[in-house]
Structures are given as structure tokens and as C-alpha cells.
Amino acid sequence: MRLKSFKVIITFSFIILIVGLGYTQIFQGEYYQQLSVSNCIRVVPVHSNRGRILDRNGIALADTLAAFDVLVIPQELQDRDELFSFLGSVLGFGQGRIDAIYQRKRTASFAPVVIAEDVPREKAIILEENKFRFPGLLVQVRSRRHYPFGEAGAHVLGYVAKMSQERIERLKEYGYTIDGVMGYSGIEEQYDQMLRGVNGGLQIEVNNRGQQVRVLGMKVAHPGEDVMTTLDARIQQIAQTLMREQRGVIIVMNLDDGAILGMVSAPSFDPNDFASEAASNNRVRYFTDTRAPLFNRAIRGQYPPGSVFKIPVAIAGLYTKKINPHTTFVCHGSYTLGNRAFRCSHTHGAQDFTQGLGHSCNVYFFNTGLIIGPKLMEEYARLFGLGVFTKIDLPYEERGHVPHPDGFRARRWSKGDTLNFSIGQGDLLVTPIQIVNMIATVARDGRQIQPYIAQSIGAHAQPQGQVARVIHLPKNILDQVKEGLRAAVAGEGGTARAVFMKDLLVLGKTGTAQSSGNQEHHAWFVGYCPSAKTRIAFCVFLEYGGSSYNACRVSAQLLKEMKALEIL
Amino acid sequence: MLSDLKKAMWVSLMIIIVSGLLALFSASFQNSRVTQEVFYNQLVFSILGVVAIFFLGRVDHRRYYDLAYIAYGINVFLLVAIFLFGYYALGAKRWIEIFGFNFQPSEFMKLSLILALARYYTDHKPKVSFYNPWSRPAIVSDFFIPFAMTAAPAILIFKQPDLGTAILLVGIFFVMAFAAGVSTKHLGGFLGVCLLAMPILWHMMKPYQKDRLLVFLNPNVDPLGAGYTIIQSKIAIGSGQIFGKGWLSGTQNQLNFLPERHTDFIFSVIGEEWGFVGSVIVVVCFYLLILSGLRAVEQTKEKFSHLAGAGIVAIFALQVIINIGMVLGLCPIVGITLPFVSYGRSSFLVCILMFGFLLSLARQRKMF
Numbered sequence: 001m002r003l004k005s006f007k008v009i010i011t012f013s014f015i016i017l018i019v020g021l022g023y024t025q026i027f028q029g030e031y032y033q034q035l036s037v038s039n040c041i042r043v044v045p046v047h048s049n050r051g052r053i054l055d056r057n058g059i060a061l062a063d064t065l066a067a068f069d070v071l072v073i074p075q076e077l078q079d080r081d082e083l084f085s086f087l088g089s090v091l092g093f094g095q096g097r098i099d100a101i102y103q104r105k106r107t108a109s110f111a112p113v114v115i116a117e118d119v120p121r122e123k124a125i126i127l128e129e130n131k132f133r134f135p136g137l138l139v140q141v142r143s144r145r146h147y148p149f150g151e152a153g154a155h156v157l158g159y160v161a162k163m164s165q166e167r168i169e170r171l172k173e174y175g176y177t178i179d180g181v182m183g184y185s186g187i188e189e190q191y192d193q194m195l196r197g198v199n200g201g202l203q204i205e206v207n208n209r210g211q212q213v214r215v216l217g218m219k220v221a222h223p224g225e226d227v228m229t230t231l232d233a234r235i236q237q238i239a240q241t242l243m244r245e246q247r248g249v250i251i252v253m254n255l256d257d258g259a260i261l262g263m264v265s266a267p268s269f270d271p272n273d274f275a276s277e278a279a280s281n282n283r284v285r286y287f288t289d290t291r292a293p294l295f296n297r298a299i300r301g302q303y304p305p306g307s308v309f310k311i312p313v314a315i316a317g318l319y320t321k322k323i324n325p326h327t328t329f330v331c332h333g334s335y336t337l338g339n340r341a342f343r344c345s346h347t348h349g350a351q352d353f354t355q356g357l358g359h360s361c362n363v364y365f366f367n368t369g370l371i372i373g374p375k376l377m378e379e380y381a382r383l384f385g386l387g388v389f390t391k392i393d394l395p396y397e398e399r400g401h402v403p404h405p406d407g408f409r410a411r412r413w414s415k416g417d418t419l420n421f422s423i424g425q426g427d428l429l430v431t432p433i434q435i436v437n438m439i440a441t442v443a444r445d446g447r448q449i450q451p452y453i454a455q456s457i458g459a460h461a462q463p464q465g466q467v468a469r470v471i472h473l474p475k476n477i478l479d480q481v482k483e484g485l486r487a488a489v490a491g492e493g494g495t496a497r498a499v500f501m502k503d504l505l506v507l508g509k510t511g512t513a514q515s516s517g518n519q520e521h522h523a524w525f526v527g528y529c530p531s532a533k534t535r536i537a538f539c540v541f542l543e544y545g546g547s548s549y550n551a552c553r554v555s556a557q558l559l560k561e562m563k564a565l566e567i568l
Numbered sequence: 569m570l571s572d573l574k575k576a577m578w579v580s581l582m583i584i585i586v587s588g589l590l591a592l593f594s595a596s597f598q599n600s601r602v603t604q605e606v607f608y609n610q611l612v613f614s615i616l617g618v619v620a621i622f623f624l625g626r627v628d629h630r631r632y633y634d635l636a637y638i639a640y641g642i643n644v645f646l647l648v649a650i651f652l653f654g655y656y657a658l659g660a661k662r663w664i665e666i667f668g669f670n671f672q673p674s675e676f677m678k679l680s681l682i683l684a685l686a687r688y689y690t691d692h693k694p695k696v697s698f699y700n701p702w703s704r705p706a707i708v709s710d711f712f713i714p715f716a717m718t719a720a721p722a723i724l725i726f727k728q729p730d731l732g733t734a735i736l737l738v739g740i741f742f743v744m745a746f747a748a749g750v751s752t753k754h755l756g757g758f759l760g761v762c763l764l765a766m767p768i769l770w771h772m773m774k775p776y777q778k779d780r781l782l783v784f785l786n787p788n789v790d791p792l793g794a795g796y797t798i799i800q801s802k803i804a805i806g807s808g809q810i811f812g813k814g815w816l817s818g819t820q821n822q823l824n825f826l827p828e829r830h831t832d833f834i835f836s837v838i839g840e841e842w843g844f845v846g847s848v849i850v851v852v853c854f855y856l857l858i859l860s861g862l863r864a865v866e867q868t869k870e871k872f873s874h875l876a877g878a879g880i881v882a883i884f885a886l887q888v889i890i891n892i893g894m895v896l897g898l899c900p901i902v903g904i905t906l907p908f909v910s911y912g913r914s915s916f917l918v919c920i921l922m923f924g925f926l927l928s929l930a931r932q933r934k935m936f
Contacts, residue, residue, distance in 0.1 A: 039803065
């Protein structure tokens with residue numbers, strides 16, 4: 001009798017078991033299937049190799065190397081002293097120092113501690129071979145961006161770093177992932193999409209400890225493309241050496257096609273510091289230094305051009321026939337407007353056009369400016385690319401500023417403003433690349449060239465030698481201006497005599513621009529070499545560099561060294 | 569009809585043993601040392617076991633009456649001996665070595681207790697139903713003496729610690745008392761008192777004692793967290809879906825996600841690799857086996873054999889239900905094995921003895 005109730009209870013329990021099985025395996029089967037897949041399948045990203053950045057001769061300016069880091073996992077350590085003395089003997093530092101690094105960096109027992117970064121390959125192999133003897137020792141390979149020339153041309157190249165949160169948000173639709181790196185500033189940022197390639201991935205099956213059991217699938221990573229630039233590593237190094245103690249810019253551009261051969265902004269930074277944990281102090285310094293070493297002055301720095309601006313003023317005067325080559329003004333060392341004296345550098349006496357430009361006589365251009373008026377000067381400034389983006393293939397270019405005499409700030413445009421404007425002072429601000437572009441336009445008889453840095457990406461050549469715009473100017477006007485530019489370098493009492501070279505024709509214009517406050521003046525020299533082996537336009541700008549004479553000396557040195565290397 | 573009964577029992581048993589061996593092979597074949605230790609061991613044991621069952625089925629089940637108290641006495645003695653000579657494994661002191669064999673006396677205690685209680689209730693018919701239920705002799709002979717017989721080994725096993733088996737022993741007491749005809753009213757009252765005592769006991773415990781009790785409940789608490797085992801088991805069974813992932817192809821099993829898969833969680837391997845279809849076949853075989861056993865018990869007139877058979881069927885069913893319920897997440901995880909399937913020699917041997925007894929009941933009928 002009582003066995004009947006056994007039967008009922010047992011039958012009931014078995015029905016529950018079968019219902020339970022059905023619920024788990026049929027009703028929830030899909031769900032558990034997915035859980036079991038995510039349990040044992042991992043996708044491991046395979047990072048593509050970032051493309052190189054090359055100079056015009058194929059020399060690597062930025063390369064990707066394998067870096068070996070030595071790490072220690074605290075919780076897996078067994079014999080710490082033995083491991084550290086072994087590490088010390090291989091790495092060549094004392095055991096005490098390794099212990100000190102370990103003590104300083106250790107955070108949690110599971111978090112690996114970086115003992116040494118970027119260990120040479122041979123040492124990494126020795127450590128890897130002995131890994132089994134020392135539990136807790138880890139040698140990790142990572143790819144590291146390497147810039148062989150360090151500070152030279154760092155601004156043009158940019159650097160590579162981990163993505164910031166803001167950039168991930170903005171770029172995640174384009175396949176950027178949080179663990180990736182990306183280019184910041186310069187070529188690295190401008191051509192990041194081409195340089196980075198396409199990441200691949202491995203789909204692997206893992207066991208309960210996360211160890212790989214086998215590979216299920218693979219998506220091949222496509223390496224990034226090399227970007228060949230127009231830069232010449234030799235010019236970059238010369239320029240970097242010349243600017244070592246200065247702040248400022250050197251730009252060298254090929255007159256014929258607009259290729260940038262050299263571009264250096266000083267003070268510079270070492271982009272290798274962004275690829276190394278150990279250099280984090282340097283990175284902090286770059287961001288906090290008041291001299292702004294990360295700032296690319298060549299395309300972002302906005303400065304008054306000073307006398308360099310006399311070139312478009314002169315052209316405006318000649319073209320509108322308000323002056324002619326024989327127009328003469330007498331310089332008494334200053335120009336008096338009302339009760340205010342606008343000074344010239346010297347007392348030049350009577351100056352014709354060529355002398356006025358060659359001697360950079362302020363009084364000559366005060367008079368010219370007053371005759372042609374500020375609106376015409378503004379028009380010519382813009383015509384020659386001042387206050388206009390050059391559209392060079394680098395990110396974050398600045399526009400500069402050309403004042404509008406009509407809609408001028410709160411007060412009315414005064415005659416004094418016109419005087420300042422005519423010698424490139426006052427509200428006028430330009431970037432060094434605009435100035436190079438301007439002199440090149442003069443040298444090329446009004447055919448404005450498009451400056452560029454990337455000449456080919458992978459196998460694809462970039463457009464080069466493109467004429468951005470043609471300014472129709474009578475040849476005789478340009479010849480007159482060029483005569484003045486030649487006189488500045490080669491002429492008697494020319495302001496740029498320091499640049500004169502017996503075996504090289506150089507034409508150019510100096511500029512000494514007043515800076516704000518009581519600081520030193522900015523020094524400019526902008527010129528071109530129309531008959532050299534490689535026809536170039538160039539600019540040397542020294543921020544707070546004092547007299548333009550300093551810029552001329554640097555220019556002379558630059559040309560001499562380029563000549564010695566038979567570039568010119 | 570009886571030969572049909574025997575046939576049904578044999579067929580279900582063979583299906584269960586074979587599916588268990590297949591699952592054990594799948595759970596161990598990747599590591600030859602484990603295969604050797606687990607699979608071949610169990611294979612040899614299964615073959616010997618089937619032969620043993622064949623002979624045990626021919627033994628006169630009334631012989632067990634004579635052996636009941638002796639077996640009980642030896643078994644309790646072995647449990648005491650464990651405290652002196654036993655060794656630890658998996659965090660508990662459960663094993664003892666005799667003549668070069670490792671025994672787990674707690675497994676045998678289940679059968680010994682069933683036999684001892686069956687004999688006790690045969691010798692001392694429950695009186696409560698015939699006399700004044702509150703008379704002192706009735707309570708003493710119906711409850712206190714058999715409960716003391718249960719409590720002594722149960723406490724020893726609880727101390728090992730092995731809460732699962734200890735609870736099973738208490739369960740055996742209730743099953744036997746019920747089958748023997750002790751008044752359900754009083755049995756229910758007694759059970760109620762026991763159940764009421766549990767939360768009170770729980771509240772009296774300190775937090776670390778509670779934690780310890782939870783560890784008793786789940787002796788293989790995982791370092792990844794208490795829920796890990798059951799989550800992995802449910803993933804394994806659920807992901808088998810209707811037809812399973814195929815023999816030797818269960819990822820949860822082969823990639824080591826499933827803990828304890830040779831022993832307590834062997835059914836998860838079956839669920840994952842053979843799916844709903846395979847699992848239900850195994851469950852139904854267990855059900856048929858239990859039902860045939862129950863049929864054989866029903867037809868047994870001798871009081872002792874009837875009681876012992878009922879106890880054996882009940883404990884067998886309880887283990888199947890708790891084990892499968894536990895891998896499905898329907899019951900808490902207590903270390904209870906799946907009869908004839910889980911790896912473990914002591915548990916397998918006890919199952920053989922129990923099944924042999926049931927088979928002898930089925931055989932015995934022929935003589936009448």
C-alpha cells in the first residue's frame with residue numbers, strides 16, 4: 001500500500017527532471033549554446049604593421065620595430081632573488097636596481113611589473129630561453145614606432161600614441177579600436193588611414209584557463225602602406241642642427257613642383273618618447289613646456305612678417321602704376337605723421353625702387369603704402385596667399401590674419417595703421433609656410449604652386465607640381481622686384497649681404513618684425529635660388545631671434561651645407 | 569511476466585552502464601593518465617560488476633537478514649576507524665585503505681543502514697498504529713532506537729565532512745520507517761520537528777560556520793566563485809540542445825570548463841554530447857530500472873526483504889533525482905553521485921550490491 005505513494009513521488013520527480021531537461025535543452029538551448037561558444041571562443045586581434053614614412057631617397061624617417069619588454073608577474077614569482085640576479089646579469093644592471101624598479105612599480109600581485117623596456121633582441125632571446133627556470137618572468141613583444149632621426153623634422157612626421165577617449169568616440173565607426181594606436185599630428189595623422197592598414201584577427205578556441213587549444217579561423221592583417229615624402233633627411237638634419245639653440249622655423253621647398261624638401265620647427269621633441277613607457281616624464285615636459293615644443297611653427301605659428309611684406313606692397317605699387325622703378329623717396333631716418341615718428345633702420349637718403357627694396361627702407365614703403373592705400377595692400381596680401389590656407393598636406397594649418405581696413409575692429413582705420421601695414425607690422429600675421437609660398441610665387445612669375453609633402457602612398461603617386469593659381473603680372477614688374485631682391489643679397493648695402501655666395505645666386509628679403517611686449521624682434525629671411533641644381537625657395541624664421549642678420553647667417557649656413565652635399 | 573521484469577531491469581541497466589562508460593571515456597580520453605585511471609578502471613569494474621550481479625541475483629535474499637547487523641556493526645566500526653587511519657582527499661577524510669584497496673565506508677553505510685533498519689523493523693513491528701501512540705515503549709521502539717541507529721553513522725559521516733551522504737542516511741530512516749508502517753501522522757510530525765530545527769540551527773550559527781556549511785553542501789567550491797560549477801554545468805547541458813554536440817565533441821567537457829565531470833557532474837557530459845534525446849533515454853532507463861525494482865519489491869512477501877527492497881529502491885531513486893536535479897540547477901549541490909554512471913569504485917560496488925539484491929527479489933518469485 002505504502003509502496004504506491006513511493007511510485008507516485010518517484011514518477012512525479014522524474015517528470016520534473018524531464019521537464020527540466022526540456023526547458024534547459026530545448027527552450028533555453030540557443031541561449032546556452034551562445035554561452036558555450038563565448039566560453040571557449042576568443043577573438044585575438046592581429047595588429048597590422050604600420051607603414052613606414054620615407055624621405056625622398058627612400059631613407060626611413062619612421063619605422064616599426066619589434067620591441068621586447070621584460071616583465072615580472074609578482075604572484076607567480078618563486079625565487080625572487082635568484083630571478084633578479086639572473087635578470088641583472090643579462091640586462092647588465094645591478095640586482096639592487098632591479099629590486100628598486102620592482103618595488104617602485106609593483107601595484108597588485110596579478111599585475112605584471114615592467115622591469116625593462118625595449119631590451120635588445122639577443123638579450124630578449126636569452127631571457128626567453130630561460131623563462132621556464134623562473135616562473136613569473138615574462139618577455140613581451142610589442143611593435144614600437146621608431147624615428148631614426150629623433151627630433152629632426154618631428155613636427156612634420158608627428159608621432160604615434162594610444163587613442164584618446166575623444167578620438168575613439170569620433171572614429172570608432174571607421175574601424176578604430178580602443179586598444180589601437182593612431183597617428184597624432186604631422187604625416188602620421190594626415191595619412192593615418194593609409195599608414196595603419198587593416199587589422200586582422202585570430203579566432204581561437206581556449207580551454208578553461210584561457211590557453212589556446214587551436215586556431216579556428218584567421219583574418220589576415222593587411223599591413224599599412226609606406227608614405228614616401230618629399231623630405232630630404234639630410235636637409236632635415238642640417239636644419240635641425242642649425243636650429244638647435246633657437247626657436248623658429250626652416251622651410252625648404254622645391255621651386256619647380258612645390259615639394260617640401262625640408263621643414264623644421266624648433267624647439268622640437270623626440271617622437272620616440274611617445275612609444276616608450278619610460279619616457280613619460282619627457283612627454284609631460286612636452287605638454288607643459290612654455291616654449292611649446294609640440295607646436296609646429298612652420299604651419300601653425302602666426303607672426304608679423306615685417307619687411308618681408310614689402311614684396312607684395314612693391315608689386316601692388318608697380319602694378320597699379322602708382323610708383324615706377326624710378327620713383328624716388330628721400331629717407332631722413334623716419335617718417336613723421338602728426339606728432340608721431342615712424343622710424344626707419346637707417347637714414348638712407350634718396351632711394352629708388354631697387355634700393356628701397358634692397359635696403360629695406362621703411363620710409364620708401366611708408367610713402368608707397370600711403371599712395372596705394374591699405375585696401376590694395378590687403379588685396380595683394382591675399383593674392384600672394386597671406387591669410388589664406390596653403391592647403392599643404394599637414395593637419396592643423398593656421399590661416400594667419402590680414403586686416404580689413406574697411407571693417408577694422410572698433411576704431412577707424414588710421415593713417416598710422418596704413419604705415420604699419422605697409423612694412424608688415426600691426427595686425428598682419430602670417431605663417432612661415434605662407435611666406436615661402438609667396439616668394440615662390442614671385443620666383444615662378446606669378447604661377448602659385450601647391451606645396452606638398454607626400455609624394456607617393458604605397459604604389460600610388462600623389463599629385464605634384466600643381467599650379468594652384470596664376471597671378472597675371474607683367475614680366476617687367478616681376479623683373480623689377482627680383483632686381484630688388486637680388487640687390488638685398490648682392491647689392492651694395494643690401495640687408496641680406498650675409499647670405500651672399502659667390503657660386504650661388506640667391507635672391508631674397510629680410511624682415512625684422514616687432515613682437516609684442518618688450519621681447520626681442522622676430523628675424524626673417526626668405527629667399528630663393530633660381531639657378532641652383534635643385535631650384536629652391538626657402539625661409540628661415542627665428543622667433544624672438546633679434547635682427548634679421550641672425551636669420552641671414554642661418555640661411556647662409558643652410559645654403560652652404562646644402563651646396564656641400566651637392567643638393568644645390 | 570517475471571522474466572520480462574528481469575529483462576527490463578537488465579536492458580535498462582546495460583544502457584545506463586554503457587552510456588556512463590561512453591561519457592567517462594569522452595571526459596578523460598584527452599589525457600592518457602586520466603583515461604587509464606578513470607575509464608579503464610571503471611570498464612573493468614563494470615564487467616566484474618555485471619558478473620557479480622548475475623551471481624548476486626541468485627543469492628537467497630533472506631541471507632541478508634542474518635548479515636544485516638553484522639554488516640552494520642563492521643561499517644560503523646570502519647567509520648570510526650577512519651578518524652584513526654583514514655586519509656584526506658578533496659578536502660575530506662572519507663577513504664580508508666584495506667588490503668590495498670581504498671574504501672569509502674560512507675558509501676557502504678547506505679546499504680548497511682537499510683539492511684539494519686529493515687531487520688529492526690522486521691523484529692520490532694511498529695506499535696504506534698495498534699496501541700496508544702503516545703505510550704513510551706512505542707516511541708522508543710518506533711523512533712528513538714532506529715533513529716539512534718541512523719544518527720550514529722550519520723554524525724560520523726557529517727564529521728568527515730560529507731553532508732550529502734549524512735542527509736541521505738536520515739532520508740533512509742524516514743523511508744524505512746514509512747515503509748515499515750509507522751504512523752504517517754507521527755512520522756510527519758517528527759519530520760516537521762527536524763525541518764523546524766534547521767532554520768533555528770542556521771540562525772544560531774556564526775557567519776563563518778554558515779560559510780563552512782555551504783562548503784559542506786558543495787565540497788568542491790570553486791575558486792572562481794560558488795556559482796561557477798552550476799553555471800558551467802547548465803551551459804553544458806543547455807548547449808547540447810536537442811541532439812547534442814556529438815560524442816567527444818562537447819566543448820564544455822573537452823575544454824575543461826566542466827569541473828568534477830568524472831564524478832558528480834558526469835550527467836552534464838551526457839547532456840552536452842547527446843542532447844535532450846540522449847539525456848531523456850538515460851533518465852527513462854533509470855525510471856524503468858526503479859519501477860521494475862519497485863515491482864519486484866511489491867511482489868515480495870517476506871517482511872525483511874520487502875522493507876530492504878523498498879529502502880534500496882528509494883535510496884537509488886533519491887540519488888538519481890538529486891544528482892540530475894543538481895546538475896540541472898534544480899537542487900543545491902551536495903556531493904551525491906549518479907548510480908552506475910559516476911566514476912567511483914565504492915559507489916559502483918554499493919550499486920551492484922543493491923541491484924543484485926533487487927534482482928534476487930525478482931528471481932525469488934519463481935520458487936513460489
